[in-house]
Amino acid sequence: MANNNKLNNQQNILIIGAGLCGSLLALRLGQRGFHVTVYEMRPDLRKTDISAGRSINLAFSNRGNKAMKLVGLEDKVKELCIPMNGRMIHDKEGNTFMSNYSGRDYEYINSISRGELNSLLLTEAEKHENVTIHFNKKCKSVDFENTTALFQDYNTKDEFVEDADCIIATDGAGSALRKSYYLGKKFLFSFSQEYLNHGYKELSILPTETGNYKTYKNALHIWPRSSFMLIALPNLDGSFTVTLFLSYAEGEYNFNNLTTPELVIEFFQKEFPDALAIMPNLVDDFFENPTAALGTVKCSPWHYKGNTLLMGDSAHAIVPFYGQGMNASFEDVVEFDKVLDQNLDSWEAIFETYEKNRKKDTDAIADLAIDNFHEMKGHVANPIFQEKRKIEMALEKEFQNKYSSKYSLVTFNENIGYRQAMLQGRAQDKAILNMLTDKVISSEDNLKDILDKVNAETEAILEDDRIAGLY
């Protein structure tokens, strides 16, 4: 917790949004001695039961954990975690099989409650007297030339302006600062929002009457159906949060035409009969819970001079299919902290360095997350993908320090950036799929031979792309 930064003393930092990223950032900047004020539009979630339309549980893995280590919360967070060792695939007949996330036993992801984790971070942040958090204050716009933000109090409706030395917006995919950048037209602001044709709806599998899990606890359950899918993640109370990913308008059943209880039950009976059997509350959940969109947001620049900075989902909202949304936002704070350690002499230099280091990686995880949507939906469809998975698990198990699949590079290798993981992982996938197709390798071969061939072919693919100027 050394405090070396030239800018530290007397600097007032205003953080917009006390979600997962904002509360972690407040905690870390508090630890570094900054004067931090946080404004959050929602009520204090430690005092009110709110889900606010956002997912109830999340996948927590190594990159997120690296951030928890940084702020000294690794042990406390571990208590909130339910390990998920792999995907449990459910077919239409209700048969299941387990597909581990890694060939190494110590590599797994965790289901964690958004609310519990956010509460912990808020409480830890508030332990620092130089950190103050205000709730029920919604940011309406940011004057990024003058480093001020306009807020409205939820209860009184009064509006007020807050001033700071710099403003960091961790206010999520609908960021007020990003909107001010876009509408301000004061500089060239590259921006994209891309929606999938699919939306999602949260459902639930409640605990048994004795509070136990109705299906296997330590897995991420998937019912892949090629053009849509259902997933379920365990909660500490014995329930599972279930999410249906389905097209709005395409296919025989879709969100637009599932308009009656009969149709919903018919759909689940046909596609997910084993899930339906443990979801007596399906119809109520389906019609009470909103259908939400799946969007990716990218933009640049993230900062305006040394005045304002976007961080977390406000800078890079991604779809949930790699389980990396929260992990990426937590990693933002780790990367920002690294830049603070460089002792640069202005916020502008800090923000610029941070974006330069970081954006390539958040762009990569956005693209990987969309890829994984297609992979997850079609998980059982392609036998050659299955054989690839089998080989990679064997390689990971046999060569503990020499091979990691794309999934492992992204999820369990927190010291490799997302972009590097993407390039290496995609080249490996391409190498294995092509060598399987061309019968250069087979899952029956000697593992050391397979490893050598995969490594050589992966390097050849990367080299060919480099020569063609593709990176």
Added chain:
Amino acid sequence: MANNNKLNNQQNILIIGAGLCGSLLALRLGQRGFHVTVYEMRPDLRKTDISAGRSINLAFSNRGNKAMKLVGLEDKVKELCIPMNGRMIHDKEGNTFMSNYSGRDYEYINSISRGELNSLLLTEAEKHENVTIHFNKKCKSVDFENTTALFQDYNTKDEFVEDADCIIATDGAGSALRKSYYLGKKFLFSFSQEYLNHGYKELSILPTETGNYKTYKNALHIWPRSSFMLIALPNLDGSFTVTLFLSYAEGEYNFNNLTTPELVIEFFQKEFPDALAIMPNLVDDFFENPTAALGTVKCSPWHYKGNTLLMGDSAHAIVPFYGQGMNASFEDVVEFDKVLDQNLDSWEAIFETYEKNRKKDTDAIADLAIDNFHEMKGHVANPIFQEKRKIEMALEKEFQNKYSSKYSLVTFNENIGYRQAMLQGRAQDKAILNMLTDKVISSEDNLKDILDKVNAETEAILEDDRIAGLY
């Protein structure tokens, strides 16, 4: 000009914008018998001398010409064209060499005046009594639920609302309809605007006192300098329109720091001495003309139900480096016309089919145009790229119907879509660059051997990508 469309009679079509795409669309829909009303924000360019900050001349090639054939204007447009057979590269010492666009003599691009071409299209459109064009009427917003548009008269400032059976917005990169889609938030609208770090500024090389060209007429002149470049296209009056592409903020000289006549002349003296020698008007041009941004716009959906449709730059603005901006917009009209020939029974079906057919191709040319920026800037830097070019020219010359480079596929093969041209062309580039690097081929080899190897390797690259699920 058969009029088979079920929707044709009684249908009133409102077109927003009478630029190149809007005036061509009005002409074509007029030929098909629709009742067409066009509103244009600027004055009639046939009566006023306006450049409106847009480029004065443009590259016109096969895809654009296909549209001119469709409306019967091929011969009239040819009179406006100056053929450019290749790029004339200028090095720092003023040495030049010509790099033809194709190994086939009949494949070349043309320099054409935006104003002259637009005037011709307006005049031809107005020959149809079912086509009416109003000038000085700026569209402020579109009510896409009710198929009405709000306009303001430039002179009187009066606002008025126009109704139609459908509205097609050909109102360019800053489209009012696209803005209404984005701000309306009535449906999921995927949208991106991406800016390059470079901007551009138009300059000029004036004719000699006797009205002749000061440098070689039938070429697109390029002064490539790796991180920036200057280009020049000929005009019919003996002048050239010159464009400087330069970073706003990076490098020793940039748009932000070229603030005095001395600096501008110093920069040109150092980097473009032969150009400077024929640009006595440089300083005036430089400080009188605006610096403009280079942006790419993509979005989806282009249409709202059967009410409204984006076409041309409003749907897909691209950077100018492939010389395809106008050609792509003209091809939009050709593709739209093809869909009209299908006799679909609603505007919604027409718009949906058009977007489904077309968007993959406009996405591709947007990406190709950005690639070409990097290729043009660095044209002389990489010897292996030069050798590739030499081989491709030889292949095109020797095998008239069997080989086309990526540039030729994009520019001269109007019956291949941009996306197909991109996939094939990129695979060819990768094949040749890698085989040259690995010394599998050399420009000294027998051409038939080279062709066979290039074709085989290209097909292998495409197949590897297909197996890896990359398309």
